[in-house]
Amino acid sequence: MGRSNSTRAPKVVLIRRLAFFLASLLFYFAGPVCAPSLAANQGAPQSSGENEFSVSVTLFSTLAAINAAGYDAGMDSPLNERYRVRTQVREALAKRNIACLPEFQAFYKEHKKASDTADLSQYISFALVAGDAPKFDLPAGPLPPDVEALKGFSDLLARFYKEADLESLWNRSQAAYAAAMSEYQEAVIGTLFEANGYLRNPSGYLGRRFQIYLDLLAAPDQVQVRNYRDDCFVVITPTSTPVVDEIRDAYLAYLLDPLTFKYSEVIKDKKPLQKFAQEAPALDLAYKDDFSLLVTKCLIKAIDSRLMHGGSEKRQAFVNEAMREGFILTAAFADLLPTYEKQQDAFRLYYPDLVSAVDVSKEQKRLKKIDFVQTIAPRVIAPPAKMQLEPADQSLITAEGLYEQHNLDEARKTFKKVFEQTNDKARQGRAWYGLALIDLEEKHWDEALDLFQRTIDATPNSAITAWSHYYLGQLALKAGDSDKATAQFKLTLATNGASAKAREAAEKALQSNTGEQNQ
Incomplete structure (x- = not known):
């Protein structure tokens, strides 16, 4: 993998040292400081975008399966010996009696691409859109083209996961993954801080996510980027050179792409x-x-x-x-x-x-004076073509941008267009949430309360659901109902996938309201 010729300025070292300190407390990075409480500030909340650096059991399972089926790219790299996970997983699978393995090998052979990179790419795409183990269900609606071509893989992987007992291999691999994460997280988190600092970006876009995964079962020196609707994913494998430039550029694209629509x-x-x-x-x-x-x-x-x-x-x-x-x-x-x-x-x-x-x-x-070069050395694996944005998605991006610019009237009109463009509950939930934030800022407390509840009923995503519970709690406090507020703050903390910012906000509110300390 080629590299761009940049090095970081000295001031970034301080940022990275701070990032590393924060990373030692958390295994992921979420935007700074939580949204203000209504008691302290009657304005609108910060957005609930999330940025995380972690590992994925779905990615692990997918790549373990194709390793067993014949994926051998990069096995001669010394980086495989550095972590040993790939070698150990392959050896363990070779000793197990996996009834569906012949069928899996046939599937892999039938769908093999001309290059190792393209071969790996389609399975990474699958792992990024599929659900969790043990079923690996695919979402309803349009899929990325390379995932659509893997019809039947989800059911086959579910069988392989059970018959190969991938859960035990995943659990045994956690120490190695933790060690590898510790090597990368300072630089990864530091480069996100750096980009946020330059763009003066205190938080992400509403309901959007930037997710970095590290995996140890693919060929080394891979950086793969995907943009799927509201989310951007970067998958990195063990590398012989730093990957912070590629990660920063992917993160900048994630932040800047919506501006081209607006x-x-x-x-x-x-x-x-x-x-x-x-x-x-x-x-x-x-x-x-x-x-x-x-x-x-x-x-x-x-x-x-x-x-x-x-x-x-x-x-x-x-x-x-x-x-x-x-x-x-x-x-x-x-x-x-x-x-x-x-x-x-x-x-x-x-x-x-x-x-x-x-x-x-x-x-x-x-x-007119530029002499264009004939070739460019590859620096990052090119992502598959982006999925075409549906009208409702484009309206949501536009409305959220208008809200951030404090153009509340136009934002409200654009959020309302979403209900004419789609019957999808998740998209409508994002629109309800945007409308709730507008009413919150305009001090229409009763309307905001109703819209946050509608948001929760639509379950747009875990980050937005968690924030909706938090704001319902703040509205309950404003109405003098301490018990209801406590219940809502606890629901924020109980929401799987709630961002670190939402959890911090709920914990502070709970402590202030009741004196309870969440453990």
């Missing part, structure tokens, strides 16, 4: 520059075809240059390389970012000003 009209004004990207021989076709995707990638590269340590010459060389590769707006954004850095707005609010400031005529003159 400000599509601003971006459209710069589309005359797209023809230059289409002439770049080495640029991936996805960037040539999707101008908004190209804009985001160019902006990420420009941010990379601003975070790079080594002086202006090194930064300029990095920008020049990106331009020659076909990322045609990198130089423009790199020129404009210092102005952003000197003002006070968060990046999500400054974004339209930044894009608007790109001078098309000036950039056309600059691009």
